[in-house]
Amino acid sequence: MIEMENLYKSFEDLEVLKGVSLQVKRGEILGLIGGSGHGKTVILKHVAGLMRPDRGHVYIDGKDVYGLRGGELQELRSRLGFLFQSGALFSSLTVFDNVAFPLREKTRLGEEEIREKVITALEQVGLRGAEDKYPAQISGGMIKRTALARSVVRNPEIMLFDEPTTGLDPVIAHTILDLVKSIHKDLGFTGIIVSHELLRVFQTVQKVAMLHDGVILFVGTPEEIMASRDPVVQQFITEALPLRNFRQEEQLGRKE
């Protein structure tokens, strides 16, 4: 469904992607992990066609994203939901209007149906009652949840989540990933999640890829990555999973 082939991307002198190749099968969620500044968001933006690679291709259903023009690209994007790291809510619209925006502009639904869908989506993310607030009047976590509601309200076939849980408290973060899981169960979208919440992400995704220094260092199931012997993967997992870290230290302590 999504296929990245040898992506290279530089920003001035900084080479961020150095030949990234990845595949995400239909109905599968891929967890993309890696250190900050290693290019995870850049990969998502390449998949969505917001950035063009210096070399390489991204194919969605066999179609080269960078070969699409005008209407074709808009058509592809209509099937896509993107949760931005910053939320990217329209600052001049209320929470309700933000979530209703794609429905009003891209569907022929009546205002009553739109209202029902928006209210359901806002209930799912726990934002019932905040409909009339503007993005400047709500917290960062609420912005992210509104953005999540907006990105899934049209039931997209492909979902790209850029750090959906960053900046949220553990309870909300858990709720968000549970929600992603349940929407995936209902709709069966194909998705990529960029996140640092490894423990919860591993429970949500079917496949994990680790980006390190501009290349994909590892691709496999969550169980496989946990068992990986690669020292870089090992170090990242250990640092990112405090519980595992704690248990290892505990075991070491016992041995001593």
Add this chain to the structure above:
Amino acid sequence: MKCKNVISAGMVLGLQGFYTLNRFGSTALLGPMVALSLIKELGPVLSALMVTGRAGSAMTAEIGIMRITEQIDAIELMGLNPFRYLVVPRFLAGILAMPLLTAIFDVVGIFGGYLVGVKLLGIGEGTYFGEMANYVRIQDITEGIYKSVSFGVLISWVSCYKGYHVGFGAEGVSKATTQAVVLSSVLILFWDYVLTSALF
């Protein structure tokens, strides 16, 4: 605020015009002088410069902030054309609002000239307005309208372009806003010369 500026411009024009015309003994022509200067030149140009400072800078800053906060990317990713939502309405607003604001500028400016010429310096009211009606042709008014419409296009175009292609962060927005105001102002003055030479 705008009216205060405009009335001052008309008053200065009235004052300067009176003393200049007085040297030639033609103070009766103060009305047409003020009106023609405003309708053909100062009205369109000064209102365009004011609109650049107030609305043009706001257009660039607003679109620029939408760009750096990924709101424009969000519109694109909904399969929508951001130009339709961000540029087209501002373009139409520029084309419609500029001639209207210029017309207000002209009227208020002529009134400022009237205050100085008639009320302060003692030219007859009938002379001020009567001579104006004799000398101002309909072509002079349409020339002013053409100019103001083209300035509306220019301001919206430059301001939207600079906002759309903004650099990074708050600094990028501030640079783009400054560039939009400077470029629009320079282009307004240059295009004014081109149009004046073409329309005469």
